[in-house]
Amino acid sequence: MEATTTKTGFEKYPAYKDSGVEWLGEVPEHWEVVKLKRLFHEVKKRTNVELNCGSISFGKVIFKDDEKIPEATKKSYQVVLKGDFLVNPLNLNYDLISLRIALSEIDVVVSSGYIVLHNSVSLDKNYFKWLLHRFDVAYMKVLGSGVRQTLNFNDIGNSDIVLPLIAEQTAIANFLDRKIELIDQAIAQKEKQIELLKERRQVLINKAVTRGLDPDVPLKDSGVEWIGEIPEHWEVKRLKYITTKIGSGVTPSGGGTSYLDSGIPLLRSQNILFGKIDLEGVAFISDKTHNSMNNSKVYKGDVLLNITGGSIGRCHFVELDLPLNVNQHVCIVRPSEDVLTVFLNGLLASNVGQGQIWFNQQGGGREGLNFQSLKNFSLPLPPIAEQAKISLYIEDFSKRTYDAISSKQNEIEKLKEYKATLINSAVTGKIKVN
Missing domain, CATH: 3.90.220.20 (DNA methylase specificity domains)
Known part of the structure; x- marks a missing residue:
């Protein structure tokens, strides 16, 4: 059977099968569906007090540089090494925002509440970084639904995930690393543009309410250090x-x-x-x-x-x-x-x-x-009539600024939606990448 293409121009695999897993949907026919515990095992190595403390913050393992942990407490912590996956299984009942799984790029120690995963078989960790990101977003909160607030390794280990050929894993990981970096750069640029719009509005409002709208108006010392000069009739x-x-x-x-x-x-x-x-x-x-x-x-x-x-x-x-x-x-x-x-x-x-x-x-x-x-x-x-002119100026400029900000925010949301779709499509085989 020949490969087809998607509406977005990406190639599809020749044949698909039902994975039997709701969040995965149909997957390429030759991909396996396996339990996570077949690929990963839990590691509970304790402890190395020489390492800095760490935690997960929105899908990244970070240092907690300023946290003062007594050495006695730190001895109960577990070690996370570069290349391990760290999972935060806590408080799923109310925290619906944080990304909870991360591929660690640093060596740290973390509290015993975390789950540390190490691969049991040869695999491309960068691919599983993206697959487990999707698992986190699409399914992990389902595991913690209802009265359950905390997960353990058995909960996660008995979950179904896909296993492509290792060459496909690497191709998908490289594709997503490139594409997501470009999307993140575009998002960051638009966020910077929003900040510049806010700053420009603030500068113009500051000038309007302290100097007025006439650039040639005579000024006087206000007599107040933090106000400085103001129009002489104010x-x-x-x-x-x-x-x-x-x-x-x-x-x-x-x-x-x-x-x-x-x-x-x-x-x-x-x-x-x-x-x-x-x-x-x-x-x-x-x-x-x-x-x-x-x-x-x-x-x-x-x-x-x-x-x-x-x-x-x-x-x-x-x-x-x-x-x-x-x-x-x-x-x-x-x-x-x-x-x-x-x-x-x-x-x-x-x-x-x-x-x-x-x-x-x-x-x-x-x-x-x-x-x-x-x-x-x-x-x-200023006099009330001048306040009215300045107020109209502020309202007009603010409306144009907030309209521009809203447009940028909509663009960011579309980029984020595209990013999520791209990750899901690639890691679950909805598109074939080279």
């Missing part, structure tokens, strides 16, 4: 004098148990991003709880600012006219009639606002910004 005012409210919410009584599947959105720090308020994954509270938290009700035109944790300083304004509330990690900054919402948000997101946030953090190990410090922020302020 003022510098403290935030408390251009707002009617600065305050946060509280965690509802009962904490997370009070959250509902629907109701009034309760905005938390993860919902407040630069450039938008993200309602994906938002918590909901009842009307009764919402009304009991009257002081932290949110209205259209409010600027919301994260005041604790790693996302401190992220801010955006409320564009939706619907009932909303916030918890204690989000501050409501409600503008007075002296400042427009978009302009105020631009000030807080600018280097002037973010610099003061950074300088005034309180709380030792956990970053935090108190209301008194926030109220005393010094900010440049």
Whole structure:
């Protein structure tokens, strides 16, 4: 039987058979379907305290350089050598993102919770790097479904995988190494372009809210070191004098148990991003709880600012006219009639606002910004008519920037989908490579 080609132009094998394994589907007729334990065995070598500690991070074995592990604990660790496969079989019930199998390129020691695999037969490890990647993504989480949270070697070893001829293994591995490197480079380039778009937007907003739109306007010293020169007809005012409210919410009584599947959105720090308020994954509270938290009700035109944790300083304004509330990690900054919402948000997101946030953090190990410090922020302020022009400029440029970013993100998603399809097609024999 002659070989055929796919719609994408890749050659197919002459004949296929049903593998009997859902995630593999049809495989080339001459390929074997075998138990993983026929090809790999578990290794439990202990220990070499001279080696650095390691772990898996998104499909790679990495050093944990800054982790201080007592020598007594380290002695219970197991050795992973370059060329071994490391499997993280833990917490499959809630961690659905991490890639859990990696071909190690370094010598490390890892905790006894990991599974270390060494090949029992001659094979191309680079091919199995890609096959086990597919096994991880397509099937490993199925093994850990239901009440099972952790796997052992028997679970993995009794799973079915394919075994091409070793020459085919090498051809597939070389093909994927080349192709995936090119795809990853394209993704990295687009991610860099997104960062450059964000940086350009930030530069232009910084300039707009501190110097205005007229490049020839006369300047004066603002009298504030971190603001520098401003247009001579502008003022510098403290935030408390251009707002009617600065305050946060509280965690509802009962904490997370009070959250509902629907109701009034309760905005938390993860919902407040630069450039938008993200309602994906938002918590909901009842009307009764919402009304009991009257002081932290949110209205259209409010600027919301994260005041604790790693996302401190992220801010955006409320564009939706619907009932909303916030918890204690989000501050409501409600503008007075002296400042427009978009302009105020631009000030807080600018280097002037973010610099003061950074300088005034309180709380030792956990970053935090108190209301008194926030109220005393010094900010440049043009007349309201000029604020309106600057706000329109910010909104127009931001829309064009975010449209461009969205386009790049869509391109990245398509590349990632193509990457996943290519890996699956190659390692399971849906396409024949040379």
